[in-house]
Amino acid sequence: MSHGVELTPSRGPAPPDNAVIAALTAALDKLNRGLMVLSMIAVVLTAIVLTYSVVSRYFFHAPTDWQDEASVFMLVGVTFFCTAYVQYHRGHIGIEAIAGLLPRRVNAIRLLLVDLVSTLFCAFFTWKSWLLFHEAWVDGQTTSSTFAPPLWIPYSMMAAGMTLLSLQLLLQTLARLTNKPEQAA
Secondary structure: OOOOOOOOOOOOOOOOOOHHHHHHHHHHHHHHHHHHHHHHHHHHHHHHHHHHHHHHHHHHOOOOOOHHHHHHHHHHHHHHHOHHHHHHOOOOOOOOOOOOOOOHHHHHHHHHHHHHHHHHHHHHHHHHHHHHHHHHHHHOOEOOOOOOOEOHHHHHHHHHHHHHHHHHHHHHHHHHHHOOOOOOO
């Protein structure tokens, strides 16, 4: 891991040994890259919306009532739609203090257990997110502002993003289980 400015895009991990898992991983990676581009656009749009709101309120004394929800909704989408991409590159924060101290075999078991627990947790979070989305959709829930956009919008982005993250974790776990063992260096 470098701590400087990256000038070239990350190449990602090696493809899994299993052809089906490799194909699914490649397809998910393409989807994640597309969502990453949309997320970059959403961040820029969020900045524009917030800047417009400040300028409109300060210079023209015309406050807007929609910018908070629009910005928060876009940032929810950005946050959850990027999680699977970050997981693909193993970019989420991990504590590796003991990794160097453990034998290779024990460390491999530790990594497998972490992947399994992460997959189970994210699957549970995904399920609860879809329940929130369904409840907001059926009940017609909205925010409490005068703009009052429907809450199914951010809940759907959260549920979709968590679904992709769970799928990414599942594919990585299956790859870890089916890949040929690494040879000692």
